[in-house]
Amino acid sequence: xxxxxxxxxxxxxxxxxxxxxxxxxxxxxxxxxxxxxxxxxxxxxxxxxxxxxxxxxxxxxxxxxxxxxxxxxxxxxxxxxxxxxxxxxxxxxxxxxxxxxxxxxxxxxxxxxxxxxxxxxxxxxxxxxxxxxxxxxxxxxxxxxxxxxxxxxxxxxxxxxxxx
Numbered sequence: 607x608x609x610x611x612x613x614x615x616x617x618x619x620x621x622x623x624x625x626x627x628x629x630x631x632x633x634x635x636x637x638x639x640x641x642x643x644x645x646x647x648x649x650x651x652x653x654x655x656x657x658x659x660x661x662x663x664x665x666x667x668x669x670x671x672x673x674x675x676x677x678x679x680x681x682x683x684x685x686x687x688x689x690x691x692x693x694x695x696x697x698x699x700x701x702x703x704x705x706x707x708x709x710x711x712x713x714x715x716x717x718x719x720x721x722x723x724x725x726x727x728x729x730x731x732x733x734x735x736x737x738x739x740x741x742x743x744x745x746x747x748x749x750x751x752x753x754x755x756x757x758x759x760x761x762x763x764x765x766x767x768x769x770x
Contacts (some may be wrong), residue, residue, distance in 0.1 A: 616702055649770050651696050656764030657687050657706040661733030680739065687766075694750065695770065698744045701753040703769040706736050706760035709738035719762070727758035 661676040668717040672678065691697070707734045708727045710719050 637638060651694050651768045651770070653687055653690050653766040653768070654763075655683060656709060657731060657736050657758075658683055658739055658765050659731035660739040679710065685702070685741040687740065691744070696770075698746065698748065698751065699770075700750055701755075702737065702741070702751055703755045704737060704740060704757075705767040705769070706731070706733070706756070706758040707763070707765045707767065708758060709764035710760050710762065722760040723762065723768065725760050727760050731758075733758055736766075 663677065667673060667677050670714065673681070706727070708731075710722060714722075736758070737754055739755050741751060752755050
């Protein structure tokens with residue numbers, strides 16, 4: 607995986623088919639984040655993309671053009687995860703420690719956002735589907751992953767943090 611590199615322009619082109627997809631190239635510094643969502647470790651790998659679960663695919667998703675919107679978004683998601691992993695030199699190991707930070711709806715009042723920031727997220731996406739989408743992005747057999755420690759919390763922006 608270390609040979610694959612995408613520039614910022616190339617990452618932006620990945621979202622051309624689905625402009626509503628939130629994709630970022632770099633993560634904010636830990637001192638710019640509220641204490642409840644700051645990194646627990648400087649070794650953490652941050653994927654600045656809204657977490658999503660793996661969609662249920664049908665046979666026609668292999669050849670249909672253009673693909674269904676959920677499939678197009680999933681493919682962009684996987685491309686971004688692969689590109690960012692190659693950029694930082696991360697490979698999927700036997701233990702996956704991951705934190706999904708789900709962005710709060712824009713319609714929520716400021717007071718509710720402040721109250722919910724860092725609190726457990728108990729809606730869809732399911733933790734197991736988020737982990738499945740993340741592991742599927744690596745295009746390899748993930749049967750060697752024997753331990754998964756995952757959490758979902760509310761945050762100002764959506765992102766995925768992997769702790770090595």
